[in-house]
Amino acid sequence: MRSLILAMAATIAVLSPLTAHANDSSQLLQLPPFASPRLDQPADVPPRAEPSLAVRSALKQYALQHVGLEDLYSGDDDGTSSYTLQPYVGKYHQLLDPDQFYEMVGRQDLADSYRFGEHLRTGLLVGSVVVWLGGGALGVAQMASGSNASQCAGMMVGADACMQQADQDQSNHIRDGVLLEVGAAVVGSGLLVAGLVYDPNPAPASQMRQLADEYNTRLRARLGLPEDDDRMGTVMKLLESMQLTPYANPTGGGLSVRGGF
Numbered sequence: 001m002r003s004l005i006l007a008m009a010a011t012i013a014v015l016s017p018l019t020a021h022a023n024d025s026s027q028l029l030q031l032p033p034f035a036s037p038r039l040d041q042p043a044d045v046p047p048r049a050e051p052s053l054a055v056r057s058a059l060k061q062y063a064l065q066h067v068g069l070e071d072l073y074s075g076d077d078d079g080t081s082s083y084t085l086q087p088y089v090g091k092y093h094q095l096l097d098p099d100q101f102y103e104m105v106g107r108q109d110l111a112d113s114y115r116f117g118e119h120l121r122t123g124l125l126v127g128s129v130v131v132w133l134g135g136g137a138l139g140v141a142q143m144a145s146g147s148n149a150s151q152c153a154g155m156m157v158g159a160d161a162c163m164q165q166a167d168q169d170q171s172n173h174i175r176d177g178v179l180l181e182v183g184a185a186v187v188g189s190g191l192l193v194a195g196l197v198y199d200p201n202p203a204p205a206s207q208m209r210q211l212a213d214e215y216n217t218r219l220r221a222r223l224g225l226p227e228d229d230d231r232m233g234t235v236m237k238l239l240e241s242m243q244l245t246p247y248a249n250p251t252g253g254g255l256s257v258r259g260g261f
Contacts, residue, residue: 058223063091066216067104069208085205087212098201101208105215110202117200124195128188135184143177 070086070093087101088094096104099118102111203211 055225058225061223062219062225065090065219067096067101067212068093069205069212085208087208102203102211105211107211113202114200117198117202121195121198121200124191124198128191128195131184131191132188135180135188139177139179139181139184141177142180143174145173 067087067089070088072084072086074082074084087096087098089096089104099111099114102108102114
């Protein structure tokens with residue numbers, strides 16, 4: 001027992017200096033809290049102040065009032081595809097008709113031109129139906145208006161000549177009726193194709209994007225949002241690209257938010 005106690009005392013005497021040395025080393029390696037380096041910015045750059053309440057309110061207004069354009073692509077089973085731009089307003093993507101978009105960005109002339117083009121396109125489509133139906137009806141009436149050979153049956157003299165003339169008239173009326181129907185089909189088809197391919201939008205996609213950018217620039221200036229602030233620019237880009245999509249599942253539902261830079 002005495003030997004065991006002596007061994008423990010000797011061990012403690014040997015380890016005590018090492019423990020004290022380790023504690024001193026750890027204290028030397030510790031840095032004060034205020035001297036810890038930051039990885040997000042240099043030490044000599046002061047942290048940027050958070051946006052004021054007025055700026056945050058202006059950002060919310062911008063998120064609700066800015067305009068944007070969505071690229072819409074559609075394809076058919078036969079391999080044909082089409083591309084259009086869909087205007088919208090606000091982060092909830094309230095859809096706008098092209099004439100509403102032009103009025104919103106201050107281009108009443110383009111809005112009037114679009115409405116005129118829409119009326120013209122509607123007229124072409126309606127005209128194609130009228131020509132089809134009207135030409136078909138006239139063709140049928142023309143074919144039915146020929147001479148009746150039965151009128152020649154009671155004639156004592158010239159019955160043969162009368163029947164030949166009646167047959168000739170009937171052939172002529174049938175020919176004219178067929179020509180009317182074919183002509184109506186050709187003209188009606190041409191009007192239909194013209195109405196389908198006619199684009200009433202007076203501005204190309206590039207001009208629509210420019211008009212949207214100019215409107216958003218004026219809106220930011222009116223709301224007092226600076227153009228040269230990187231943080232504000234990043235937030236506004238996020239707001240412009242933000243999309244909210246409703247969803248539902250067996251446990252509930254809500255809105256999914258998608259944004260990008």
